[in-house]
Amino acid sequence: MQDFLEAFLNWEIMREASPILWQGLRATLLLSLLVVPLGLLGGIILAVLSTLPHAWVRWPLRVWVDTFRALPPLVLLIFIFAGLPFLGLEISAWTAVAIGFFLNTGAYYGEILRAGIESVPRGQVEAARSTGLSAAQTMRFIVLPQAVRNVLPDLISNTLEVVKLTSIASVVALPELLFQARQAQSVTYNASPIVAAAIMYFILLWPVVRLLSRLENKQLAARR
Amino acid sequence: MTGWERFTDSFFNARVMAQYLPKIIEGFGLTIVLALCIIAAGLIAGLALAVLRALGVRPLNWLIIFVVDLFRALPPLVIIVLLFFGLPSMGMELSGFASAWLALTLVLMAFSEEIFWAGITSVPKGQWEAARSTGLNFLQALGYVVLPQALRLTIPPLTNRTIAITKGTALASVVAVPDILGAASSGLSHSFNPSPLTLGALAYLVLFFPVVLLGRWIETRFAWKR
Numbered sequence: 227m228q229d230f231l232e233a234f235l236n237w238e239i240m241r242e243a244s245p246i247l248w249q250g251l252r253a254t255l256l257l258s259l260l261v262v263p264l265g266l267l268g269g270i271i272l273a274v275l276s277t278l279p280h281a282w283v284r285w286p287l288r289v290w291v292d293t294f295r296a297l298p299p300l301v302l303l304i305f306i307f308a309g310l311p312f313l314g315l316e317i318s319a320w321t322a323v324a325i326g327f328f329l330n331t332g333a334y335y336g337e338i339l340r341a342g343i344e345s346v347p348r349g350q351v352e353a354a355r356s357t358g359l360s361a362a363q364t365m366r367f368i369v370l371p372q373a374v375r376n377v378l379p380d381l382i383s384n385t386l387e388v389v390k391l392t393s394i395a396s397v398v399a400l401p402e403l404l405f406q407a408r409q410a411q412s413v414t415y416n417a418s419p420i421v422a423a424a425i426m427y428f429i430l431l432w433p434v435v436r437l438l439s440r441l442e443n444k445q446l447a448a449r450r
Numbered sequence: 451m452t453g454w455e456r457f458t459d460s461f462f463n464a465r466v467m468a469q470y471l472p473k474i475i476e477g478f479g480l481t482i483v484l485a486l487c488i489i490a491a492g493l494i495a496g497l498a499l500a501v502l503r504a505l506g507v508r509p510l511n512w513l514i515i516f517v518v519d520l521f522r523a524l525p526p527l528v529i530i531v532l533l534f535f536g537l538p539s540m541g542m543e544l545s546g547f548a549s550a551w552l553a554l555t556l557v558l559m560a561f562s563e564e565i566f567w568a569g570i571t572s573v574p575k576g577q578w579e580a581a582r583s584t585g586l587n588f589l590q591a592l593g594y595v596v597l598p599q600a601l602r603l604t605i606p607p608l609t610n611r612t613i614a615i616t617k618g619t620a621l622a623s624v625v626a627v628p629d630i631l632g633a634a635s636s637g638l639s640h641s642f643n644p645s646p647l648t649l650g651a652l653a654y655l656v657l658f659f660p661v662v663l664l665g666r667w668i669e670t671r672f673a674w675k676r
Contacts, residue, residue, distance in 0.1 A: 233539040292666075296658035297651060298620035301631050305651055308635075309644040312460040386522075387614075393525035397624055404528055408535070417536030424528050431523040439519075442568060 236418040243410035243419040250406030251426055257392045257402055260320075261327035262385055268332020273339035273373075274365060294333035300394045302326045307398045319400040323392075331388050338380045342373030379441040386434045390427075403427065463645040470637035470646040477633035478653050480547075484629060485616045487551050492558025492615070493608075499559065500566035504592060514563070521560035526618050529553035534625040550622035558615045565607050569600035606669045613665050617658060630654060 276287050294302070307322035317325075346369050354364040374381065396405035403423050410419035503514050521529070534549040544552070573596045581591035623632035630653045637646025 229540060234536065292659060292662050293655065296617075296655055296662045298617040298631070298654060298658075300620045300623070301634075301651055301654055304631065304635060305644075305647050308638055309461065309647055312644050313457060390523075390525035393527045394621070396527070404525070404531065408531065411535055415539065417532065417539050420528070420532050420536055424524055424532060427525060427528060428520065428523050432519060435519045435522045439564070442564070443571075 232416075234417050234421050236416055239410075239414050239416050239418045240422045243407075243414070243422065246406045246410060247403065247419060247422055247426065250401060250403035250423070251430075253401055253406075254389075254392055254403040257320075257323065257395060257400070258389045260324060261331065261392065262388055264324060264328045265331030265335050265388060268328050269335025269337075269339050270370075272332060272336030273343055276336070276340050277343055277365075291333045291336055294329050295337070297330070299326065299330045299391055300397060302330055303394060303398060319395065319398045322398055323395045323400055327388070327391075331384070331391075334384050334387075335381070338377050338384060339373060341380075342377035343369055345376045346372045379438065379445060382434065382441070383438055386431060386438065389431065393427075460644055461648045463643050466637075466641050466643045466645040467649055469641070470633070470649065473628070473633040473637060474630060474646065474649050474653055477628055477630040477650075478657070480627070481619050481629040481657065484547065484551060484619045484622060484627070488554045488558055488616060488619070489612055491551075491555040493562050493612070495555065495559035496562030497566050499563040500570060501592065503563070503567055504570055504596075505588075518560040518563050521556045522564070524557075526553055526557050526615075527621050527624065529556065530621055530625055546622060546625035546627040549625050550619065550627055554615055554618050554621075557618070558612065561611045561615065562608060565604045565611065566600070569604040570596060572603055573599045602672065605672045609665050609668045613658070613661055616661075620654070630657075 272287060272291060276284055278284065303322060303326040306326050307317070307319065310317055310322070350368055350372070351364055354368040355361070359367065392402060393404040395402050396408065399405065401409075403426060404420075407419045407423035411417060499514050499518070503511050530549050530553040533544055533553055534546060537544050537549075577595055577599070578591060581595040582588075586594065619629060620631045622629050623635060626632065628636070630650050634646045634650025634653075637649075638644055
C-alpha cells in the first residue's frame with residue numbers, strides 16, 4: 227500500500243510538478259477552444275453542401291467524410307506533421323493539430339449536422355421560402371437552429387470526444403496536459419504527475435459525462 | 451526536381467515502399483488482432499456490467515456508474531500511458547500491447563455498458579413482470595425476454611462506438627507497439643522518406659473504409675422505429 231501511494235499518489239512530486247501541469251491544462255483548454263470551433267466550422271460547411279441536390283457534389287463529399295472517418299486521427303496528425311516538411315512546408319505542432327482536427331472532427335460534426343438538417347421537415351423550408359426568405363436565409367434562420375436543437379446530445383458527445391482527443395497532440399510535442407505530465411514523469415521517475423493529469427481531465431470532463439447520461443436517458447424516455 | 455517529382459519522390463517512392471511493405475503488412479495483422487481482442491473483451495465486460503446493474507443493488511450500481519463515468523471521461527491515450535509508464539514503478543511490467551489492449555478494453559466496456567443499460571431500461575417494465583409471473587427466474591427473464599428485445603436497439607450505437615474505439619488501436623504506436631502506425635513511423639525515421647506513412651494511411655483506409663460503410667448500413671437497417 228505504501229509502495230502504491232509512493233508510486234502513484236506522491237503528494238510531494240505532484241506539488242513540485244503542479245506549475246507545469248497547470249501550464250499543460252491551460253494549453254489543453256486553449257487547444258480545445260481552437261479545434262472545437264474549427265471542427266464545427268468544417269462540419270457546417272460539409273452539412274450545408276450535402277443538402278445541395280447535385281449528385282456530383284454529394285458523392286465526393288461522402289467519400290471525403292468517410293475517408294476522414296476511416297483514418298485514425300493520430301495517423302492523420304502524424305502524416306501532416308511529419309509529411310508536410312518533405313514538401314518544404316515547415317509547420318508548427320499547433321498548425322499540424324489545427325489542420326488535422328479540422329479534417330477529422332469536421333467530418334464527424336458534418337455527419338451529425340447533416341442528420342440534424344434532414345430531421346427538419348421539408349415543409350419548414352417551403353414555408354420559409356414562400357415568405358420571401360432566400361435559400362441562405364432559410365438555412366441560417368429556420369433550418370440550422372432546429373437542426374442543432376434536434377441533435378444537441380450528439381453534438382455535445384462529439385465535443386467531449388474532441389476535447390479528449392486533444393491529448394494526441396502530445397505525440398507531436400505540443401505542450402498540453404498529457405505532454406507536460408509525461409515530461410514530469412520522465413524527470414522524476416514517478417507516475418504521480420500522470421495520475422494528477424488524469425484527475426485534472428476527470429474533474430474537467432465528468433460534468434459533461436453526467437450531462438450526457440441525463441440527455442441520453444431523456445431521449446430514450448421520449449422514444450419509449 | 452520539379453514540384454511534382456519532389457511530391458511523388460517523397461510520398462509515393464516505389465523503392466522505399468517496397469522495402470517497408472512487409473513491415474506494414476505485419477503491422478496490419480497486429481492491428482487486427484489487437485482490435486479483435488479489444489472488441490471481444492470490451493463488449494463482454496460491458497454486457498456483464500449492465501446485467502450486474504440490472505440486479506439493482508444500490509452501492510454496486512453507484513460503483514458501476516462511477517467506473518463507467520471514469521472511463522468515459524478519461525482520454526484513452528492518458529490511460530494507455532498511465533498503464534505503460536506507471537505500473538513499472540510498482541514493479542508490474544505491462545507490455546505496450548497489453549497496456550493498449552487493457553486501456554481500450556476498459557473504454558469500450560464503459561461505453562458499451564451505457565448502451566446495453568439504455569437498451570435494457572427501454573424494455574417496458576410489464577415485460578419483466580409478465581416474464582417473472584410465468585415462473586421464469588431473474589436470469590431467465592433477462593436472457594429470454596429482456597435482452598433479445600434490448601440488444602436489437604443497441605446495435606446501431608454499439609457499432610458506431612466500437613468502430614470509433616477500435617480506431618484507437620493506432621494509439622498503441624505511442625507505447626512502441628509495431629502496429630500499422632508504429633511500423634510506418636519507424637519506416638519514416640529509418641528511410642527519411644514519408645512513403646511508409648502513405649502506405650500506413652492506405653492500410654488504415656483498406657481496413658476501416660469498409661467498416662465505416664458497414665456502420666452506415668447498419669444505422670439505416672436497424673434505425674429506431676418510432
